[in-house]
Amino acid sequence: MKIINLFYHNFLKKLIALIVAFFMWVFVMTEQDPEIEDSYTVPLTMSNVPYEFIAICETKSVVINTRAPRSNFVKYDANAFRVYANLEGLGEGEHQILPQVIMPQGFELVETDPLVVNVKLDPLIEQQMPIELITAGAVSPDAVVKEITKSMDTVTIVGPKSFVEKAVKVYGSVNLSNNTSSFEQQIPMNAVDEKDNIVPRVRVVPSVITVSVDIESGLKKRIVPVIPELSVAEGWELTKVSVEPAQMEIVGAESVINSIVTLRTEPFTVQTGQRFFKGSLKLLIPDGVTVKSEEVTVSAEVVRKSVMRDQ
Secondary structure, eight states: OHHHHHHHTTHHHHHHHHHHHHHHHHHHHHHHSOEEEEEEEEEEEEESOOTTEEEEOSOOEEEEEEEEEHHHHHHOOGGGOEEEEEOTTOOSEEEEEOOEEEOOTTOEEEEEESSSEEEEEEEEEEEEEEEEEEEESOOOTTEEEEEEEESOSEEEEEEEHHHHTTOOEEEEEEEOTTOOSOEEEEEEOEEEOTTSOBOTTOEEESSEEEEEEEEEESOEEEEEEEEOOEEOOTTEEEEEEEEESSEEEEEEOHHHHTTOOOEEEOOEEOOTTOSEEEEEEEEEOOTTEEESOSEEEEEEEEEEOOOOOOO
């Protein structure tokens, strides 16, 4: 009875005090910690990417505009939020995706910037490609590169289909500068497009190969004339035959070089009826001899032979 009497004693005053306290709490919460709007910049991630596809999206982050009590913006930073594009069930091609946002309790999403993101699903493929080697610099004047060998002839490029298809060659650069003896070098591989720009998002496997450079020193150099081996059908003859370059520097062991007086092209027969010939012919290069170019340009005029008549 005493407890009940205590409850009802001055009941009206107690009720008024409770109501005043409630309104004061509401006032404090709304006035001292009002709801405001602010934004966070959050990295965009891809979710549920289909197997054997790669997601390509130029949008790297999303600005999320939110509404919450002021104290929440003090309590949380951008790391408390997650923004992702859900790619579940999608196929190859371009897709417009509405970003999904995960926020701490007490935040309300106002909008995202951008509202949608463009995502391309590209199949992940691989392709075999031959290796090309490019030399940089030159060996010392009294040496010559006898042979360059690769640890492998082909590599595999891996990446999104649309990027792999842009690759036209895979090459590595071999530095020869001032070398006087044979050496091995680890050469990075680069996949490039038709403009020799490295193709992004494409990985070369293996990314590095071993190149062996066989250099011979103490060699002799000599300049010899180039002789084109041209022929024509019976009843025709060649005039104004010329070759470019007319002379070629040959490099090799002295015992080999001393026995060479000319360089000849591979035999070639000009077609009947062709009045003027111009083309590239390969040189017949003796073993142990190195030249700067294995081809020369040959040109000639083709005319009928004059016929001698009996008087």
